[in-house]
Amino acid sequence: MGRIYNFSAGPAVLPEDVLKELAAEMMDYNGTGMSVMEMSHRSAAYQAIIDAAEADLRELMNIPDNYKVLFLQGGASLQFAMIPMNLMKNKKAAHIVTGQWAKKAYQEAKLYGEAVEVASSADKTFSYIPDCSDLDIPEDADYVYICENNTIYGTKFHELPNTKGKDLVSDVSSCFLSEPVDVSKYAVIYGGVQKNIGPAGMVIVIIREDLITEDVLPGTPTMMKYKIHADNGSMYNTPPCYNIYVCGKVFKWLKKMGGLSAMKELNEKKAKILYDFLDESKLFKGTVEKKDRSLMNVPFVTGDADLDAKFVKEAKAAGLENLKGHRTVGGMRASIYNAMPIEGVQALVDFMKKFEEENA
Numbered sequence: 001m002g003r004i005y006n007f008s009a010g011p012a013v014l015p016e017d018v019l020k021e022l023a024a025e026m027m028d029y030n031g032t033g034m035s036v037m038e039m040s041h042r043s044a045a046y047q048a049i050i051d052a053a054e055a056d057l058r059e060l061m062n063i064p065d066n067y068k069v070l071f072l073q074g075g076a077s078l079q080f081a082m083i084p085m086n087l088m089k090n091k092k093a094a095h096i097v098t099g100q101w102a103k104k105a106y107q108e109a110k111l112y113g114e115a116v117e118v119a120s121s122a123d124k125t126f127s128y129i130p131d132c133s134d135l136d137i138p139e140d141a142d143y144v145y146i147c148e149n150n151t152i153y154g155t156k157f158h159e160l161p162n163t164k165g166k167d168l169v170s171d172v173s174s175c176f177l178s179e180p181v182d183v184s185k186y187a188v189i190y191g192g193v194q195k196n197i198g199p200a201g202m203v204i205v206i207i208r209e210d211l212i213t214e215d216v217l218p219g220t221p222t223m224m225k226y227k228i229h230a231d232n233g234s235m236y237n238t239p240p241c242y243n244i245y246v247c248g249k250v251f252k253w254l255k256k257m258g259g260l261s262a263m264k265e266l267n268e269k270k271a272k273i274l275y276d277f278l279d280e281s282k283l284f285k286g287t288v289e290k291k292d293r294s295l296m297n298v299p300f301v302t303g304d305a306d307l308d309a310k311f312v313k314e315a316k317a318a319g320l321e322n323l324k325g326h327r328t329v330g331g332m333r334a335s336i337y338n339a340m341p342i343e344g345v346q347a348l349v350d351f352m353k354k355f356e357e358e359n360a
């Protein structure tokens with residue numbers, strides 16, 4: 001059995017070098033005589049793993065000293081509640097709604113205070129990023145919330161919104177570590193790791209220190225306070241030990257690949273192969289506004305649902321899997337995260353050309 005090219009939106013492809021290392025260390029991690037899965041999180045061996053993961057992430061993203069890095073459970077979705085519970089001091093947040101994950105975060109925030117929709121691209125089925133240069137942001141809003149890369153619709157904020165001085169909170173689940181970012185422009189950057197980094201169930205939260213306080217909404221569970229996790233080095237309770245270890249491996253792999261500038265260059269090259277083909281194809285069409293295209297998630301359609309289904313089926317038989325679009329939008333979607341090799345994107349485009357000829 002060989003490996004296929006996996007275009008899944010998440011859980012998604014991981015670097016083969018990393019998978020091989022995980023396999024090699026499964027029975028005996030570094031002379032400990034056990035797997036990392038079996039190891040006490042209070043052991044020196046495990047402390048070294050989590051410390052290295054944090055140090056490598058800080059180096060990759062150039063995270064300033066006044067930001068904490070938290071490795072937490074509950075995926076990205078638990079943050080939809082944790083963010084308002086911890087940050088809504090005035091009980092008001094400004095939300096920019098650019099897709100389903102942004103919408104879910106907006107709806108969840110409403111459970112805890114006033115969530116104000118200050119911009120949306122729902123009018124054109126989230127196929128673009130609205131102009132966010134001069135939004136009507138409430139004076140007393142605690143923060144402005146965005147979903148930076150819209151996994152389902154394939155759009156990305158290539159420019160951050162003008163928050164009028166308010167703190168910016170960003171869900172970067174599907175563009176995490178795909179290119180360099182200036183962390184200091186954000187109050188909170190967070191993402192579920194199963195799109196671009198590691199196994200599902202874990203979220204990484206990068207948060208400015210002054211936002212970590214005891215002053216949270218009444219009734220906030222202990223496990224949902226940033227402070228408890230920050231004070232305990234992400235080990236208030238048993239952390240997602242194995243996930244953190246896998247993420248650490250991916251951070252090392254990214255460093256070996258040349259860091260985030262090199263990844264950006266590679267990701268642009270990969271995406272260009274696919275977008276250039278979509279722009280010239282007579283059968284396939286991209287579905288989002290060009291200026292807002294994501295480098296990570298590329299949705300496309302033929303315009304004929306039966307033909308779309310035929311494409312997905314035949315692509316799978318050719319070793320190109322998980323190309324079916326999200327259940328709410330149909331068509332196709334190729335997720336081409338960091339770990340998708342350029343050969344995979346080329347193989348997809350070659351297959352699309354052949355399919356186009358055969359179905360002209």
Ligand SMILES: *Cc1c(COP(=O)(O)O)cnc(C)c1O
Nearest residue numbers: 075076077101151171173174192
């Ligand atoms: C997948 C995804 C989520 C949800 O992640 P879970 O870990 O399943 O909670 C949230 N936001 C974005 C942008 C995503 O792509």
